[in-house]
Amino acid sequence: MNKDQVKTLKRLFNFVLTRHRNSCIVVLLLIIVSTIANVSGSIFIKSLIDDYITPYINSTDPNFAPLLNAIIKMIVIYAIGVFATYGFNRILINVSQGSLKEIRDSMFEHMEKLPIKYFDTHNHGDIMSIYTNDADTLRQMISQSVPQVIVSGMTILSVFVSMLIISIPLTCISVFMVVVMLFVSKYVTSRSGKYFYQQQINLGKVNGFIEEMMEGQKVVKVFTHEEEAKKDFDKVNEELFESAYEANKYANILMPLIGNLGYVSYVLVALVGGVLAINGYTELTIGALASFLQLNRSFNNPIGQISQQVNMVLMALAGASRIFALLDEEVEKDEGHVTLVNAKENEDGTLSPVDYRTGVWAWEHRRPDGSTEYVRLVGDVRFHDVTFGYNENKTILYDMNLFAKPGEKLAFVGATGAGKTTITNLINRFYDIQKGSITYDGIDIKLIKKADLRRSLGIVLQDTHLFTGTIMDNIRYGKLDATDEECIAAAKLANAHEFIMHLEHGYQTVLSGDGSSLSQGQCQLLAIARAAVANPPVLILDEATSSIDTRTESIVQSGMDKLMEGRTVFVIAHRLSTIKNSDAIMVLDQGRIIERGDHDKLIGQKGTYYQLYTGGLELD
Numbered sequence: 001m002n003k004d005q006v007k008t009l010k011r012l013f014n015f016v017l018t019r020h021r022n023s024c025i026v027v028l029l030l031i032i033v034s035t036i037a038n039v040s041g042s043i044f045i046k047s048l049i050d051d052y053i054t055p056y057i058n059s060t061d062p063n064f065a066p067l068l069n070a071i072i073k074m075i076v077i078y079a080i081g082v083f084a085t086y087g088f089n090r091i092l093i094n095v096s097q098g099s100l101k102e103i104r105d106s107m108f109e110h111m112e113k114l115p116i117k118y119f120d121t122h123n124h125g126d127i128m129s130i131y132t133n134d135a136d137t138l139r140q141m142i143s144q145s146v147p148q149v150i151v152s153g154m155t156i157l158s159v160f161v162s163m164l165i166i167s168i169p170l171t172c173i174s175v176f177m178v179v180v181m182l183f184v185s186k187y188v189t190s191r192s193g194k195y196f197y198q199q200q201i202n203l204g205k206v207n208g209f210i211e212e213m214m215e216g217q218k219v220v221k222v223f224t225h226e227e228e229a230k231k232d233f234d235k236v237n238e239e240l241f242e243s244a245y246e247a248n249k250y251a252n253i254l255m256p257l258i259g260n261l262g263y264v265s266y267v268l269v270a271l272v273g274g275v276l277a278i279n280g281y282t283e284l285t286i287g288a289l290a291s292f293l294q295l296n297r298s299f300n301n302p303i304g305q306i307s308q309q310v311n312m313v314l315m316a317l318a319g320a321s322r323i324f325a326l327l328d329e330e331v332e333k334d335e336g337h338v339t340l341v342n343a344k345e346n347e348d349g350t351l352s353p354v355d356y357r358t359g360v361w362a363w364e365h366r367r368p369d370g371s372t373e374y375v376r377l378v379g380d381v382r383f384h385d386v387t388f389g390y391n392e393n394k395t396i397l398y399d400m401n402l403f404a405k406p407g408e409k410l411a412f413v414g415a416t417g418a419g420k421t422t423i424t425n426l427i428n429r430f431y432d433i434q435k436g437s438i439t440y441d442g443i444d445i446k447l448i449k450k451a452d453l454r455r456s457l458g459i460v461l462q463d464t465h466l467f468t469g470t471i472m473d474n475i476r477y478g479k480l481d482a483t484d485e486e487c488i489a490a491a492k493l494a495n496a497h498e499f500i501m502h503l504e505h506g507y508q509t510v511l512s513g514d515g516s517s518l519s520q521g522q523c524q525l526l527a528i529a530r531a532a533v534a535n536p537p538v539l540i541l542d543e544a545t546s547s548i549d550t551r552t553e554s555i556v557q558s559g560m561d562k563l564m565e566g567r568t569v570f571v572i573a574h575r576l577s578t579i580k581n582s583d584a585i586m587v588l589d590q591g592r593i594i595e596r597g598d599h600d601k602l603i604g605q606k607g608t609y610y611q612l613y614t615g616g617l618e619l620d
Helices: 003-058 065-111 116-121 124-166 168-215 217-222 226-278 286-327 420-427 450-455 471-476 484-493 497-501 520-534 550-564 599-605 608-614
Strands: 339-345 351-354 361-366 372-376 381-388 397-404 409-414 435-440 457-460 538-542 568-572 584-589 592-597
Touching (some): 003 286, 065 286, 168 226, 339 372, 351 361, 381 420, 397 568, 450 457, 484 497, 520 550, 538 550, 584 599, 592 608
Parallel strands (some): 409 584, 457 538, 538 568
Antiparallel strands (some): 339 351, 339 361, 361 372, 381 397, 381 435, 584 592
């Protein structure tokens, strides 16, 4: 093992021991009992031959009672060993499955704290592979490999002591052969370890590719790219095959090598022991030689078992390193201290916090001097000289200045990649800007806690996602404490109520597969209803009606107008008909605002917006 593998192993043991210390201690004690019971059987052979069988051969009237008592005693010892083995295996099931559950819990809890950037830069199928394949290799290691290594190690130690007692010369031969086995084992595992790690990485790539192809199967078929998709799959599958082949090429030759070396050791001990016994070596009786040969087999077998389990451990450590890499990912930082609270207005016009819904929201701003200021949430959002890029080498927005006054509807128009969705990502603080500032009701959004900031925003994303559950539950996702009546009212506002009631089970219809049983337009309507039930002061509609047909769009638009009333709204849409009534329209091009104004003003300028509206230009 290299230093990184040793470090990963220590970290894994620490994770398990801190949560299952008592169980592990009991397992260790039971393993010791099981090992002693097994070794006792080999030692008993010497007594059986020398103390009973040999004397009985020369006796004319043998007494079998002592032999019977000895056999009963050994049966009891073996029974204790069997129960001990059963006991520690049962406990290990709880330890391994419990540890696996806790690892998955830790990963999911940590994953929920990761920034959006992590998911934008990591293959989702590879992340899934960490939860499944890598976690399962840990289960095998905790429940099988590590216990087997401990059992084998203790067996080697106890057998070694027993062999020394019987014959030092024969013990030296056995130890020499074990050294040879260990050298061979180290040589092979040093080469298989790196390939096991690469195998886990390539397995994640295959899972990611399959997930991508499943989600995009319609696109593949529409463009008849089945052959190209197969070629791409063959490439990643071949990489997995090559790494798995190399890893198992070394791993699979290890056991035969160790097994054959064990036979060599057994034959050498038998030959040397036979010569010593024949020539009257006083310490080596026939019974002692028979017992030693049995101990030799018990000494060699654990070496092979350890060698085999080392391969499993190496593969598990490859998975563990990927799990810990995920757990070591830096969580989303939140240095904000301004929180969102329910408030009521006092007679003097000031605001006070309350613990019930009033329809009035306020920002609770605690000052360094200990005082607290309550600022009414009205939805005033402003960008001041904002420059941003998803990475240092490519800037997306340049010196962006814009403002949305409370209750205004602000629309963004531009080609793909112009920066429209980026603006909404920055409002949500999915990413932080490199230059400039963004204020919300006069407060820098970096000072607002991210959870409270996002709670004040209602969002309908371009890619609608519906969770497995009922339609009612999916609408309620926008406000977890919403009543059924509030959810139904939100659905009516989004004009989703009618199609829901036509379903066999209405609001209790169970959705799965990201709403695969619904049309894309119906999914979009549910997403709008989900935003409506949250009743947010600020609404973000990212391509909100781009997936809805013209007829459905007209139905939705009337409901959306009611939803947007009195709110600050940011709209991104390719259908310019949906933004004609916006208070301000921003035309973006390569991260810059090239035109701004209402519909009539921009039409009068006969610039880019005019050409887009009249069909002289296309957005994409």
